[in-house]
Amino acid sequence: MNTFRKHVIQPIIDCWSLIVGLKITGKYFCKPLITVHYPREVIDSENLSTYGGHVELIGKPKDPATPKCISCMMCVTNCPSGCLTVVKSKAPKPTADQEAAWKAAEEAGEKVEKPKAPKNPAKFIYDYTKCSLCGTCIENCPAKSLRFSNNIYWVATSRAEMKIDLLARLKGQAAEVSAPAHAPKSEASAPAEKEA
Numbered sequence: 001m002n003t004f005r006k007h008v009i010q011p012i013i014d015c016w017s018l019i020v021g022l023k024i025t026g027k028y029f030c031k032p033l034i035t036v037h038y039p040r041e042v043i044d045s046e047n048l049s050t051y052g053g054h055v056e057l058i059g060k061p062k063d064p065a066t067p068k069c070i071s072c073m074m075c076v077t078n079c080p081s082g083c084l085t086v087v088k089s090k091a092p093k094p095t096a097d098q099e100a101a102w103k104a105a106e107e108a109g110e111k112v113e114k115p116k117a118p119k120n121p122a123k124f125i126y127d128y129t130k131c132s133l134c135g136t137c138i139e140n141c142p143a144k145s146l147r148f149s150n151n152i153y154w155v156a157t158s159r160a161e162m163k164i165d166l167l168a169r170l171k172g173q174a175a176e177v178s179a180p181a182h183a184p185k186s187e188a189s190a191p192a193e194k195e196a
Helices: 002-030 073-079 095-109 136-140 166-195
Strands: 055-057 084-088 121-127 146-148 161-163
Touching: 055 166, 073 084, 084 166, 095 136, 136 146, 146 166
Parallel strands: none
Antiparallel strands: 055 146, 084 121, 121 161
């Protein structure tokens, strides 16, 4: 029985695994290439959607300059490379008058609501030199405030430039988005001036 298995059944099993492997190879061999041979080929918007650059913050829909981040520190905790640094915002310091008013209210037996710290981070620093682009921070963010950037032309000439302040970057992106909204108004007023 062992010789039958060795000489008849095992070659059939080996051939079957070879056929399955060739089927997978043939399937991907016939598909179009995904890789763009830059600069010989032009990069179009279809290729940009699949590009994953460094990590960046996502702004709130109504206020794009403010991140959706709630400073829960899940990204920092789960990052295997330790490339993220998040500093939580602190509550504003009360003035002497406010403290006196709170103390008087507490002595009177009233409930005092002191201001809480905002949820937005005070600092959000990303060290691209340490990042392995694994996406663990993106997957573990409960507020869905992180994503991979699509900026394929970003260049850094030193290690210091690769430590990115993501809050400043988000504010810059929001300013760029709002700036073109004002440009068409000035272009529309220019033809009216020429006609007059």
